[in-house]
Amino acid sequence: MTEKLLFADIDEPGLHTLGVYERRGGYASLRKAFSMTPEDVLAELEASGLRGRGGAGFQMGKKVSFLPKGSMEKYLVCNADESEPGTFKDRELMQKSPHMLIEGIVIASYAAGAQRSFIYIRGEYVLQADVLDAALAEAREAGFIGEDILGSRHSLSLVLHRGAGAYICGEETALLDSLEGKRGNPRLKPPFPANQGLYQGPTLINNVETLSTVPVIIRMGGAEYAKLGAESSTGTKLVSVSGHVQRPGNYEVVLGTPSREIIYGLAGGPPEGREVKCWFPGGSSAPVLTAEHLDVSYDFDSLAKAGSMLGSGAIIVVDDSTPILDVALKVAKFYQHESCGKCTPCREGTNWTVKMLQRIELGEATPMDLEIMASVQDHIMGNCLCVLGDAMAMPISSIISHFKEELEAHMERARLRPAETLVSA
Amino acid sequence: MSAAAAGSDRPVDLEKSAAEIPDAETTEVPEKLRAEIEAYMARYPDPRSATLPALEAAQRVHGWCSPQALEQVACVMRLTPAYLESVATFYDMLETTPVGRHSIYVCTNISCSLRGGDALYAAVRDAAADEPEEFNVRSFECLGACDIAPMASVDGVYVGPLALEDVPRLLDDARAGRRVLVEKQLAPRLVADTQANSREFPPHPPQEPASR
Amino acid sequence: MITFTIDGREVRAPENAMLVDAAKHGDVEIPVFCYEPKLGNPVGACRMCLVEIEGIPKLQTGCSTPAKDGMVVHTQSERARVAQQAVVEFLLINHPLDCPVCDKGGECPLQDITFGWGAGTSRFIEPKRHFVKPLALSERIAIDRERCILCYRCVRFSQEISEDNQLVLVERGAHSYVATFDGHPYEATFTGNIIELCPVGALTSRPYRFRARPWDIEDAGSVCTLCPSQCNVTLTVRDERVIRVLARDNGEVDDGWLCDRGRFAYPALGGLPATAAALADAPAAAENGAGRITEPMIRDGGQLRVVSWERAMTEAVAGLRRAGERVGAIAGGQATNEEGLLLARLMREGAGSPHVDSRAAGTLELELHLALNEPRLQARVSDLEFAHAVLVLEGDPIRDAPILDLRLRKGVRRHGMKLIRATREELLAGPRELADKLAGAGEEIVVLWAERLTAGPDGSRAAAALLELADALSLGDVEGAGLLEIPAHTNGRGLREAGVLPNAGPGLSDPAATGDASPTGRDAAGIAEELAAGELTGLYLLQSDPLLEPADREVWERALERAATVVAHASFLTEGIREHADVVFPSEAYAEKEGTITHPDGRLQRLRPAVAHPGSIRAEWSVIVELASRLGLDLEVLTGAMASAQLFESVPFYAGLTLEEIGGKGVRWQEREAAGAYPTREQLV
Ligand SMILES: Cc1cc2nc3c(=O)[nH]c(=O)nc-3n(C[C@H](O)[C@H](O)[C@H](O)COP(=O)(O)O)c2cc1C
């Protein structure tokens, strides 16, 4: 299916400017939303079935409805930290269609009753942040942000906040701490941000893509949007495809499209003569799937049933030329490097896993070590303060179970290698 | 990290006094930096939220988050320098040891490494090895541009896919303060999805980040 | 109260108590490292306390999950046990096995938890992380980073309790470590608390390092008398020496914290050789670096010389006889209530002199004094935390009574208390206007005022203004509101209540009523003037050296110069004693003392001797009793307990108290029935 909602005009020159965006119908959804009550806007969001595009896939409308009613100071935070390896869809949206995000934020804040909002963008996205800053200035100037927006009596401030390089700041509570000027350590939940988030106030946190979809939903109507896609995975999704494919990049697909169609049909599949060895369906935190799973429907529930997850919608393809140990090491090292260090199982577990993998690489491991490594993953999973630990344990566990033989064979070979070849490793 | 690691193995200097919030009377802060930090502080309900932008600003002035830089930020924000050190060492883009003028982050995370990112990093690192004051070459986690893998961010500008042959020109451009590898910049690329866009559009003109 | 099930047992516990606390009601222990309620809300970082709760798929942290009615919790199920063993295994990955040479050995939560909840083996064979160890973190604290388990307790203390923000975690993940900025030492008022908070041997006391192992030591509970905060302490004793001072949690006094002076000044209490820093803080000892006085001395040819007790007694009695009624006495702030009472009797009944004082700020009319200390007007320490607002009047808690500073910070941070400061000038300019300013903050207001507010010629006016302020704010009628005075000296309140005032007897009674002596006693400043003028000839100093008080130094120099007889109880040869005392009785340190003191909020607390008297030191009270006896007055005290009993009899509003009732946590007299015996203004003529 070729339904394009977010990418309909994505490359139109000047779309990032207010003039072109408005000419393309921009901010019409905002006017429409203001003609409705906040409750009705919320009802549309709930009807759309839109699930969060940041990783956890929680229904957006439901999350908005969790915010307490009343006149206290509420906040909306857009998660633009996009640091999940393999993910680069929010970057495309922010750079090319920043006003769509801003419009979505204003509408969502209206539904949620939030008067202050922030976009937390990863510090590495310099160009995208600059584009957003310029768009924000235009939107302020035009009265889409500020006091009494378009005579609606709804007011909203919007501040762009640049991060400084830490994957964990994508985790929503770590993001809040970081936004408050602290180290980006996740917080204990409960309390959840909807009750006690930024500056202790009720806070709605959504991903860039989620919020950018809001104007589309208001334009189409929630029920109409929900007709797209698979059951309980409605609408379209931006999928970032990377790794061993011929046409890496972002694709907008209707949820429920067969994975093979995305990997082979859209992204061109692995280079000539190579086969898919394994693939991460939702960023490097997702358990790997193998070639057997290529026909799984690309939606939240089907991927979960297949033993993985849709996550951020980032497909990383690994072909059969790559030793699985290299993949495991890359993944484990990343999480070791990014663990905030606050909780024990994640801090020590990621570190220990890397050390074990390095020993396997060096030929200093025995098959017992695979067992230990698998058990360490079990000890991490479900026991950490946030899910960063799980985000390593899940793919590593899946790699151990899918590729046990290859890993054992590697250990055996490495142990038999003459010592001098190991020095360079 | 190296100087910081040494910090962990160094006893405190008992001759020094406690590092409290710096005295506003005696701490000199460049006027522009002070104004910039104060403007950030005014943007948030709680001024402490300005910590990251303030540190980033001080890093631009001092080249890194030196003790002096931290003291200046601490003075304006009325925080202790230890607090700021704790924050600065948490984030990869804040440098807590002196570094070269031009930051080159080479992505070596999974998608880039599947396409040669590790070799690219090694090549850039080796080529820049003799100019530590000029270049700060770092192997970086996923920079969110796996579509142009293997890639690098040169002073904030994304370029890729890079071949090993691109390395000398990349360094030359950076050294000279020119736009790096213009034809390899991410900014003008169209989306990969050929079915996207209701009409045909030409590639975007290259854009330099405004904030540098 | 709710009922929940833990490990098969039905247990009743307060609703919403965290599971780790609720479990204790059923004698179940859930292991913790990062959980420490004193540090604020749980952070759930160490994951040691994972338990299984029926109906919840993931294991939950017992430190942050409130107990609910009907909840079924398992701490020993297979899943819970595996998780607990896993966390212990993770924590031991980098923890060195240097327990045999670690000061924490034997009193180490990590050892205990490893023993109780660990698997007993580790599968980790890689090298551990290495740091140079141990390093100085400050003059007083050593840090051993290899032992640190990154529980966050110490840095949370620095950030959220003392709010000095000097101790932080730097770097990220497995590279994180505890540090200060750029090689600066961790120096602040309360740093030593992190030693006690650390659940491993990563932070240790430098003066205590390698002094003892837990099996060589004994613990003794007492009260620190180095300032009016009167924090509760546990003294670690080895071979009759205090080698360590620890906090002893009393929510109504110190909240479980201790300041560095209280914690580290113990070498000056007769223990170890002092470190430079400890010495600097030790009372008076720094003056000339002299050690403790442990033998009686008399002045002989201009020099003090050690003599026998008999000789010293004889000299003192002779001197006091010569002075007759023309003697004055001053009790220092570390004296106990009993010592104060007996001293006042010695003066009033033995020598016939009304000139006794203990109040640094000078005399206040008895009427004002009574009004300011009226029971219903007195705030408690805990009120500082829960009040809507606290007005700090002319004081600096961090200097006057450091531990109160932490309480005020806690009030502001956790309960939104408003902290307001005002000067004496503002009070004098208009107490009603000041009250108006406070009125908006809420009803429960505590005025924390320093004794020096009422010093000097305007003292009475300030006291009257303070009463007017209290009246305007109806402080006496609101629960949780009131006045709290910080006296200039530790036991200022108790000594006054015991009658060590020129214008009041025991229980703040009007001395005119008893007829023991003429009511026109002189206060300390008056005593100095009269000594200087030759009107008085004798001076009795109970743990007091007037030359250490900067105020009236010149007069005092002349007074001491001229005094014919100066008898002093002292621990150190500070200037006044060294140059002017004719007889010196070696004085007890608080660790050696028996008796009671009264906290600024009226809480009677008990001092218990933790170590024997060094040298030939004798109990202060017994020295006074013997002097009295030689002067022909039988004070009827044969033991310390008898002295206390006499105190409780003499002060009507202490009536019926016993040492047992005071116990380890103290008793506020205002909360007892006998408080009704407090003299009212009307009772004064
Ligand atoms: C370690 C970690 C990293 C995350 N990184 C991101 C991120 O970069 N961007 C994002 O939108 N969500 C990220 N998330 C998910 C957020 O916590 C949160 O679920 C999301 O922002 C909610 O928005 P959504 O409901 O619109 O998806 C991350 C979660 C974890 C545990």
Ligand code: SF4
């Ligand atoms: S030094 Fe001690 S208290 Fe501080 S984090 Fe380490 S283990 Fe915890």
Ligand code: FES
């Ligand atoms: S005690 Fe519960 S997580 Fe540390």
